[in-house]
Amino acid sequence: MSERVITCVGCPMGCRLRVTLEGGRVTEVDGAGCGRGAVYARQECVCPVRMVSSLARVRGRRAPLSVKTARPIPKEAIFEVVREIHGLCVTPPVRLGDVVIKDVCGTNVDVVATMDVASGCAHGGAFVERQGQELKGGRRSGIP
Numbered sequence: 001m002s003e004r005v006i007t008c009v010g011c012p013m014g015c016r017l018r019v020t021l022e023g024g025r026v027t028e029v030d031g032a033g034c035g036r037g038a039v040y041a042r043q044e045c046v047c048p049v050r051m052v053s054s055l056a057r058v059r060g061r062r063a064p065l066s067v068k069t070a071r072p073i074p075k076e077a078i079f080e081v082v083r084e085i086h087g088l089c090v091t092p093p094v095r096l097g098d099v100v101i102k103d104v105c106g107t108n109v110d111v112v113a114t115m116d117v118a119s120g121c122a123h124g125g126a127f128v129e130r131q132g133q134e135l136k137g138g139r140r141s142g143i144p
């Protein structure tokens, strides 16, 4: 039997949860101000997940594209997913909600754009040429 103390992020109350685990399973949760605390504790202690937000390069632009995972991904996949996003170079136009990486790193979660980028070259394309970035086939989808 082991015990962990974690902070629930379900709302601004930030309840401190005392979680008892036995054999990798949550058997008791104390300190939750509502029912969501126990759900969060089970998720966090057994299979923690996180949303990931990052920036991707945009062909012909200095300004990057803001992206995020469409759903939380397993915590242990975060660094691999960020590496995948940083290796990406998307071609405008991009619309908010476009899938820029489908099933990122086999997580069954897509990475989507969180902003629009209009077509046309605003900054002369110097950024991408300097960086030598190339689109890799099959790494993006949903972008015309």
Ligand code: SF4
Residues within 6 Å of the ligand: 008, 009, 010, 011, 012, 013, 014, 015, 031, 032, 033, 034, 035, 036, 037, 038
């Ligand atoms: S247990 Fe309930 S009240 Fe407490 S932080 Fe989580 S969601 Fe908020």
